[in-house]
Amino acid sequence: MNQKASKLLPVPIILDIRNISKSFGSIRAVSNASIKLEAGKIHGLIGPNGAGKSTLFNIVAGVYKPDSGSVELAGKNVTGLPAHKMFASGLLRTFQIPHEYSNMTSVENLMMVPDKQLGENLSNALFRPQYFRAQEEETLSKALEIIDFLGLKRVQNELAGNLSGGQKKLLELGRTLMVDAKIVLLDELGAGVNRTLLNTLSNNIKKLNRERGQSYFIIEHNIEFISRLCDKVTVMVEGEVATEGTPQQVLNNPMVVDAYFGGGKRMDWL
Ligand SMILES: Nc1ncnc2c1ncn2[C@@H]1O[C@H](COP(=O)(O)OP(=O)(O)OP(=O)(O)O)[C@@H](O)[C@H]1O
Ligand SMILES: [Mg+2]
Incomplete structure (x- = not known):
């Protein structure tokens, strides 16, 4: 195939989140959020506390049903499928080790x-x-x-x-490595983890992404971790997608700089 033709080929989308909204009572946790994740890439999701990141993950993983919008996994509509069906379709999210497993090695x-x-x-x-x-x-x-x-x-x-x-x-x-997942969702895997271990984690994720071609969707407050690891980053604020791009684009976006690095100082959520 010549170069021109290959450039015209669309990038395969592993996860297509379209116009997702979810309210809890009067709180609009996620508001009309749309994010496309390219297959084989590492995609970051950042934003202040309460921005709706975990809620969006929970919707994608089948823990919550959205009020509106749709989710497609590798071209298949999986909106509202329960977690075990999502798991069977190749989407995995980390959970804390269940209490009953703490007595096992x-x-x-x-x-x-x-x-x-x-x-x-x-x-x-x-x-x-x-x-x-x-x-x-x-x-x-x-x-x-x-x-x-x-x-x-x-x-x-x-x-x-x-x-x-x-x-x-x-x-x-x-x-998450015990099964051959197509896409792995990691919600604050790095929280409470020291710098050395965080490096180990990010190196391992990179290695898995390269060697297994697995896609990753990662929520993390640690910007260094995100910039080192991610091909693309989406910023959520108050339930909405505020901006997205490469880590460099996002971190140099005046809106993000103004809102989160105001006066050259990092906000505490970073
Ligand atoms: N099960 C729930 N019931 C009621 N409100 C909820 C529930 N889950 C989340 N919320 C609310 O929805 C909003 C978004 O919460 P969410 O946990 O998605 O934020 P987040 O971006 O993951 O924040 P953090 O960075 O602190 O983890 C918050 O206002 C939160 O209080
Ligand atoms: Mg969260």
């Missing part, structure tokens, strides 16, 4: 990630025990590989409840 936590073929595995467990054992061994070796990748070897047999805040975050990321 790091490795066991990874092995507990629901498998898309759970039903099939169950019948194999009952009727083809040998096959099931092979599956379990495969799951274990995958979990150990991820533990190694995330630098959690030292605490692989430690109960998840005893891990530090940062190690728990790494384990959360690890849980």
Whole structure:
């Protein structure tokens, strides 16, 4: 194909969020928000506290239904689908490690990630025990590989409840790696994580993005983390999309500079 023709090809969109609105009582948490995420890219979502970022994530992940608007995942309308269906379609979001998992080790936590073929595995467990054992061994070796990748070897047999805040975050990321997600949503993965670990996290995300071609949608207050990692950034303010572009464009946008770096000083949400 010649260069001219390839330039005309549209960039594949993995996630198409169109005109999403959501109110909680009198609070309009998300107001007519539209964001397009390009496949294989890392897209950041920033904005002040209460801007509606997590609410938008929850809508995309199927936790809340929007009042209006639509969400398309890889060209398929997935608006309002429940979380487990979104998961099965290849969209994953991190959640804090559930309370009931804190008495399991790091490795066991990874092995507990629901498998898309759970039903099939169950019948194999009952009727083809040998096959099931092979599956379990495969799951274990995958979990150990991820533990190694995330630098959690030292605490692989430690109960998840005893891990530090940062190690728990790494384990959360690890849980998303157990399945082959098309797109991973990370809501403030870096919160409470020290600088060194934050670097490890961002390097790992970059590596996964490159090696697996996975798309990422990341909410983060740490601007350095966002600029280092993201191809594109959307800024939300009071439920609306205020602006978007490359990290450089966004951070040099006079509106963003005025509103958030007023007087050359970073606002506390950054
Ligand atoms: N379940 C809920 N019930 C009622 N109000 C809610 C609910 N979830 C969010 N809100 C409200 O919606 C608005 C947006 O909240 P949201 O959590 O989406 O903001 P955010 O951008 O993620 O903020 P932060 O950076 O502090 O996490 C806020 O005013 C919040 O109080
Ligand atoms: Mg939030």
